[in-house]
Amino acid sequence: MLCLIVGYCLGSRMGRIKPVVTATMLLQPSNIAKGWQQRPLRLAVTPAGYDDIGEVLRKIGFTVENVGFDVLDDLTRLRHYDAVFVNCHQALKDFYNGQAIASYVANGGILYASDYACSVVKAAFPQVVDFGFSGIFSFFGETVDAEVTDPTLADLMGYRVRLHFDLPAWRHVSRWDSTCRVYLTTRDWFSEKALLVSFGYGQGFVVYTAFHNKGQPSEVEGRLIEFFALRPLTMRLSRQIAWEIARPIEVGTLGEREATGLLAGEQMMMRREIIGTLGSGQSSPIYRFRLSRPSPIKIVVGWEGGAGEFVLTFGSEARPQMRWQQSSRMPPLILDITEALPAGHYYLRLVSVKAPLPKTPFVIGIGLR
Numbered sequence: 001m002l003c004l005i006v007g008y009c010l011g012s013r014m015g016r017i018k019p020v021v022t023a024t025m026l027l028q029p030s031n032i033a034k035g036w037q038q039r040p041l042r043l044a045v046t047p048a049g050y051d052d053i054g055e056v057l058r059k060i061g062f063t064v065e066n067v068g069f070d071v072l073d074d075l076t077r078l079r080h081y082d083a084v085f086v087n088c089h090q091a092l093k094d095f096y097n098g099q100a101i102a103s104y105v106a107n108g109g110i111l112y113a114s115d116y117a118c119s120v121v122k123a124a125f126p127q128v129v130d131f132g133f134s135g136i137f138s139f140f141g142e143t144v145d146a147e148v149t150d151p152t153l154a155d156l157m158g159y160r161v162r163l164h165f166d167l168p169a170w171r172h173v174s175r176w177d178s179t180c181r182v183y184l185t186t187r188d189w190f191s192e193k194a195l196l197v198s199f200g201y202g203q204g205f206v207v208y209t210a211f212h213n214k215g216q217p218s219e220v221e222g223r224l225i226e227f228f229a230l231r232p233l234t235m236r237l238s239r240q241i242a243w244e245i246a247r248p249i250e251v252g253t254l255g256e257r258e259a260t261g262l263l264a265g266e267q268m269m270m271r272r273e274i275i276g277t278l279g280s281g282q283s284s285p286i287y288r289f290r291l292s293r294p295s296p297i298k299i300v301v302g303w304e305g306g307a308g309e310f311v312l313t314f315g316s317e318a319r320p321q322m323r324w325q326q327s328s329r330m331p332p333l334i335l336d337i338t339e340a341l342p343a344g345h346y347y348l349r350l351v352s353v354k355a356p357l358p359k360t361p362f363v364i365g366i367g368l369r
Helices: 031-036 052-059 069-073 099-108 115-124 151-157 220-245 261-265
Strands: 002-009 043-045 065-066 083-086 108-116 127-132 144-148 160-165 172-175 179-186 192-201 204-209 251-252 253-259 269-278 287-291 295-303 307-315 323-328 333-339 344-354 358-369
Touching: 031 333, 043 052, 052 065, 052 083, 052 220, 069 083, 069 099, 083 220, 099 192, 099 344, 108 115, 108 220, 108 269, 115 172, 115 204, 127 192, 144 151, 151 179, 151 220, 172 179, 179 261, 192 220, 204 220, 220 269, 220 295, 220 358, 261 333, 287 358, 295 307, 323 333, 344 358
Parallel strands: 043 065, 043 083, 083 108, 108 204
Antiparallel strands: 002 269, 127 172, 144 160, 144 179, 172 192, 179 192, 192 204, 251 253, 269 358, 287 344, 295 333, 295 358, 307 323, 307 344
16 A cells, blocks of 8 residues: 655635534536546556666556557557656667657556656657756665655655665656656756656646656565656546636535536635555555644545546544545545634545456545635
8 A cells, every 4th residue: 555645835815614513425417527537558668677666556456558668659550658767778768750649649648757767758749848967987786865845745655755776777767847857856966856757738747757666675664666666657646636626616506516606616626635555455644734724625536547436534633523434446536625714723534345457546636625
């Protein structure tokens, strides 16, 4: 079970506090689920070289198709896949034609690349990132003390992590655009180097890591490697959940519909994101947060893999009678509390009664006005 959290500022313009005295409730699933019809993710992985991310994906429970390097410059074939994972490999050192990869990502594809696969990223997105060499003379490997700069990863790893690069001349990110999300950095006498970054491009995403899967990772390195595999697989969910939270809905005698006019201006925003994995019969940790101002709340849960059964429990730390519960067998699981909850401390927990994958990736989004 892997769980990680990123917290956002919980507070914005709020209305008057409304009294809330609510017993345990089981809310009815939203009709919005019809727009979340899922199919299994189509994943491709290039030949293993100095690492094998395909092995990590298979352990999570995904089916992965092995493809050759020739797929990287064939847009027609790339379009068959939701995500393409490119292993670190000597054969990629001279890769230069990034046009197909750029078009693939711009149209919604997800690209994962590690170490020597930086040539693929550089060829497709030269304006976004550039790369340098580290550990050129470290013929027996190199140990690096890295700083975790992203709250999501920090919740999993802490703010300092020691990594052992078992081969010399690994490729760090030497320059990155301001649109990049930087997760992990290190510093030498001259400059700061990024070890893990992601960025959006058009409708898709790119994830690059200098550190990757190896023969005998430590326990800490193992958790980091699983995060590398998980982050690309949850990007689509995060986007869907943020959209679902922000979408205003009117409920009338004819059912739900998109809100217009004044109602459309009262949108929720995702203030917190929780990412993790659960297997059947497992429970997440109890996630706690403080509501700084009164607000309605909308919690949306999505997961990969299709049909399962998940139960979300949400409540007030100070008022046991304020407790809600929602379940769903298909994503999204939506808990929408329209009453303005008072400021205070709250908690939530997700339970997997039946998970579609051995380690099912999930995303929980918490929305406030």
